Amino acid sequence: MSNDHEPSTGFLPNFCLDSTLLLVVVMAELLAVVLSLSSWPLAPFWRSLALTSLFVQWVALSSVGLLCRLRRPLSSVRPVSAALIAYLVVLLVTLLFSILTAAFLDWYVHPNAIDLHRDLAFVLRNALVSAIMAAVALRYLYLQHAWKRGVEARLDARLHALQARIRPHFLFNSMNTIAALIRGRPDDAEQAVEDLSCMFRSALRDGEWTRLGDEIELARHYLALECLRLGERLDVAWRLDIDTRDEDLPVPALSLQPLVENAVYHGIQAIPAGGCVSIAIARTRDRLRIAVTNPRPAADRQGTHTGQGMALENIRERLELGYRGANMEIRAEPDRFHVELSLPLETTDARTDRR
Template identity: 35%
Template sequence: MFRRKSLLWWTVFAGWTLFGVVLSVETLTLRNAAAPGTGLEIGHALRTGLASAWLWVPLTVGLLALVQRFPIGRDRIALPVLLHAMAVLAIILLRALAVYALNRWIGWYAELPEFSLVLTASVAKNFLIGWLIVGVAHAFLYYERSNQRERHAVELEASLMQTRLQALSAQLNPHFLFNALNSVSELVHRNPAAADRMLVSLGQLLRASLDRSSVQQVPLREELALLERYVDLEKMRLGDRLHMHWEIDRSLLSVPVPRLLLQPLVENAIHHAIAPRLQPGRVVVGVRRSGDELVLEVHDDGQADPAQPGNGHGIGLANTRARLRALYGENHAFELTRTAGDDGTVARVRLPLRALELAA
């Protein structure tokens, strides 16, 4: 607060000093042009001009403080207007008293007139300036309040967006756990030893997932490491029926991506394209750069049509779409389409690399 007050005083002082210099030069020029023989001294002109200007410094700060404390608004008009009017009248009187008391040293008048004449001159010179300062003070006050409301709106929007992202992220862990436990339950009676191994692996996987549950973005290498643990779980359940292929541009491993972005896509491919059939199936995970975009793809060779309702595309994909919208707005793409030749489905996510690199 002290720094702001100090800055205010210095700003007001600098402004009135500049005004005083301009006024002095203007007075000197006009006097000498009107009466060339009089030879008004520049020292006298500067002394009177700067003295008049500097008298305004404390008065201006006082008016600014009064406006800050009692601004004119839609809900308060009468009292602030009355207070500002009284302040302007007090300024007129104070400046008249100051001129009357300091004239012998400053020299505004060659011969000091009666106080009534000095007061009349003060009314003519200072009434408009006083109200002008009140108006400028209100303009700055309303501008500052407008900026504060805008900042608060932006902060509120960011807070609400963060809350929404956290809620969406919180949905992923129970959904992920539910599906993983379903996979374990399929083996409990058929292959207890494999089910036991899956439970151990599931515990490790959930621990790794929950350790970063409050983080929205992680490096690609962490996302792939978590995904590999999930794939290992599914391989215990599906055995040779699941063939995984990885096509990763390793130069992109440090690029941040949304946490648990790929896992729901791979889970969707496995559960709806590989698990329902008896013959082996393939899932390809690809990460590459395309111009200024990061492209992440999950391609399966199943026959499930993602466009058909009731195909099981539930919270995982809906959550992914919502999180991408929350994180990137319209500056991303998420496609779920059949491949050419009807040999599978591709889930493709395009993210702006520039935004990702800035977030790193």
């Protein structure tokens, strides 16, 4: 078995993965327990469980082995055809082992009492159980696949909605800031136009993943525009414990900028005296950590802005559903608000080819 990424066929899993093998073994053993309980107390439970487990596991492992060998041919046909082939493989393997088992029992256990009707009933019973279980398993895989596709579609829609949300919000605020700077501070106005252009270029880039360097650049352009609008009320402290090579690490698109926007909009802007937004990005041996901290307004000002937490929940849901081992920690202290993203490097590295 292998952990390598292999071609997938519709809703069928990759039968060459260790995780898939483990799941099949566990499910097969549960089936053996159920079948043994159904024959108890007519037959000793533990003896029945041992024999049933031996038979069921041989069928399960042989079926998985064949489907693993057939993964490339199956990837070239339609999902419905692949599912039908997988169904037939399980049935044929069950019939083969049932016939071999019946022949072995006739030859070794009761050679003088061969009963073809008993053998036929044994084979048909196993085939029927296998047909039902395979159909249930395929139905489950289909429903799981449909649910996952629905989740991915919703997340993709949220990502596009988040991108679209940036456009009018920054367009109006930034254009007003630029208009106010044109006469008195033309150089700052020109720089603001460049920041706005670069920010929209980064924000409107397609894809679920982006480079860490591009995400940092997007946040810098956003903060530059907000510094022009808020003036001395906004202070920014960057702490980047990474090198130039780490800037090529893939990260979820729009993971840093919405955190920074939340910090400014729900923290700094709600405080008359302003404050400092701290952004820390560090790479440890096996993880990439992105932390954003901002001051919290007084309790009577915290409900001023609607929509607080939407970006955080969007990022949290994307991490939980799409990126194994990634997590987001939120700490709300009386005077500070802290959000930290933690991405395993093996997850980000695995996405490099998808950028």
